[in-house]
Amino acid sequence: MSKLTSKSPPIKRPQSLSHNLIGAIAVSAIALVTAEADAQSLVTTPDVIGQNVTSVSQLSDVRPTDWAFTALQSLVERYGCIAGYPDRTFRGNQATSRYEFAAGLNACLDKINEIISAGLADKVSKEDLATLQKLQEEFAAELATLRGRVDALDAKTAKLEAQQFSTTTKLSGQVIVSASASGSGNDFLVDPLGGNPVAGRANTTMISRVRLNFNTSFTGEDLLLTRLEVGNTGTNLSNSLDGGIFAGFAGFNGSSKFDYSGVGATASINRLRYDFPVGRDARVSIGTAMSLNDHLDANSFANDESADFGIGMFINNPLILPVNDGAGAAIDWNLGGGAFSLRAGYVAQNASSPTADTTAPNGTINRGLFGDTYQGTVELEFAPKNAEDEAPFAIKLQYTRASVNNLDYNMGGVNLEWAVNKAIALFGRYGFGNISNRGTAIAAALPAYTSATSDSLNPQTWSAGLAFPDLFKEGAMAAIAVGQPFVENKVGNATQTNVELFYRFPISDNISITPDLQFIFNPNNNSSNGTITVGTLRTVFSF
Known part of the structure; x- marks a missing residue:
């Protein structure tokens, strides 16, 4: 037939x-x-x-x-x-x-x-x-x-x-372009620890950053992330503050500048890590170019320079993430699929250096994967879900042990967010701890800081704010935050205070425009420095 x-x-x-x-x-x-x-x-x-x-x-x-x-x-x-x-x-x-x-x-x-x-x-x-x-x-x-x-x-x-490009890899990208104008009442900003003064007036600048993400999955549940990054090295006046009192202390260097500014004009690998599940409730990440803020200290309303606040101190807690970038690993374990999650991460910035640095002013620095500069952090989160399977309230308790330039960091922190309803949310961070030079004056580790005669500091940092999701349009958000990046009475005669407010307006699913206004009072922890005002118009393209 x-x-x-x-x-x-x-x-x-x-x-x-x-x-x-x-x-x-x-x-x-x-x-x-x-x-x-x-x-x-x-x-x-x-x-x-x-x-x-x-x-x-x-x-x-x-x-x-x-x-x-x-x-x-x-x-x-x-x-x-x-x-x-x-x-x-x-x-x-x-x-x-x-x-x-x-x-x-x-x-x-x-x-x-x-x-x-x-x-x-x-x-x-x-x-x-x-x-x-x-x-x-x-x-x-x-x-x-x-x-x-x-x-x-x-x-x-x-x-x-x-x-097709690949059966296993998808390309995504992000482009940030911003125009920034800033100025201060002073011709020069004073560094209370003896550093060189910096100009207090600045011209309008253009800042750009481009990221290309190659997202590769071999099983459907894993992710190999390769990110290339390039920029135009653009900065504004607030970047100058991080060359003052904050420059010598890890974490605070970058607490006032825009998080997307200063990116070099030569393309580089910004992320290279592999994420994979372990069991049903845990996920592990390992990589040679990682950032712990991808895994720790997250906050729904203050965590992404492309979507919300631009400056570093509102993006992450500078005491909890003093090192942040390097080679290392992280784990995220949602205990039994319930309200508690336990996370931990470790990175070393000099993991690719097999030999010690004998030229450091603070003695020999032992580098490599387990040497200086390194950071280890643990975080416990409590985020109960409601009937809609959402977690409107979350609190994270954190501890960090780090070593930078042979200075020991022992830090604790709290990260809080509460979506009161669909239209308003509260958020904030607090950090405290000790920076020690092991019995020797801080100035021995940081020679430019000639007035830092104490062998240890006990800095604090805090920020708090209000967010208004979907304001006037679905997907939009307005927010305002205030905080102090470096609270320590041994440093300066005042405490720097930062205020930032923005409104992100989505033009489409792929384009948003964000007017942003920033005020910095008592810059560089010095009352003689005039208030810095920074206005920015940020445009973000995603694909």
Whole structure:
């Protein structure tokens, strides 16, 4: 007995496609041809297609109105040849169109052809062959249209396969462009620890940063992140403060400048790490270029320089993340899938240096993966979920042990956020601890700081703010925050205070514009320095 044939050639399917996609193409013909009948395409995806049913009557929108239904029903029940959706419908409330019916008929033709090709022709009765022949004649036009559409889809799929970048890697990117104007009441800003004064007036500047992320997954649950970063080295007046009192203390260097400023004009690897699950509730990350703020000290309203605040002290706690970047590892463990999560991270900035630094002013610095400069942090979060499976309240308790230039850091911290309702949220951070030079004056480690005669400091840092999600438009957000990056009465005659407010307005899913205003009072912990005002218009493109 020969194979069944029809007036149109058999449907060709590309062999290199995944099994799920092959199933999707074959079955989604039902949805594709519906567009011919009602001018509205049905959307089908591999995760909802391909569950076989054994009766046409199980497909609730197929009605037994004529002989063709009864005939196809009999074939389906004997050969199991129609695939439908889990909700047992063809995704619509209309009666089955002739095109949809032809798709079901085509599936039975393919199924019986497979049986005959396997040498099991005796399993197909002559009556069934006669029924199929009659159905083919009745629906010849629809079958021809169906196969033409699927052949066109096959051609488009083959073209996509030939031109695709990678089967495992997706490219995403972000571009930040901002115009920044800043100024102070002083011609020069004084450093109370003896550093050189810096200019107190600045011209308008343009700052840009570009990031390209190559997101690679091998299993669907893991992630190899490779990020390239480049900028125009643009800065503003607030960057100068981090060359003053904050420059010598890890974490505070960058607490006042924009987090996206100062990026070099030569492309470099900003992230290179591999994330993978361990068990059901834990995830581990390891890498040669990591940032702990990807894993620790997160806050829904103050954590992303592209979406909310721009300056470092509102992005992260400078005491909890004094080192932040380097080679290392991190783990995130949601205990039993409940309200508590335990996280830990470790990075070393000089992991690629096998030899010690004997030229350091504070004695020999032992570098490498477990040498100076390093940081280890643990964090315990409590974030109970409500009936909507959301966590409007979260509190994180943190501890950091670090060593930078042979200075020992022992720090504690708290990170809090509370979405009071859909329109308003509270957030804040607090850090405290000790920076010690192991019995020797701080100035021995930082020669420019000639007035730092104490062998240890006990700095504090804090920030608090209000956020207004979806203000005037869904996806928008306004917020204001105030904080002090370095509270220590041994440093300066006052305490620097930062205030920042912004409004992020989404133009589209891929473009947002953010006016931002920043005030810095008592810059460099010195009351003789005039208030610095920084105005910025930030535009972010994402793709």
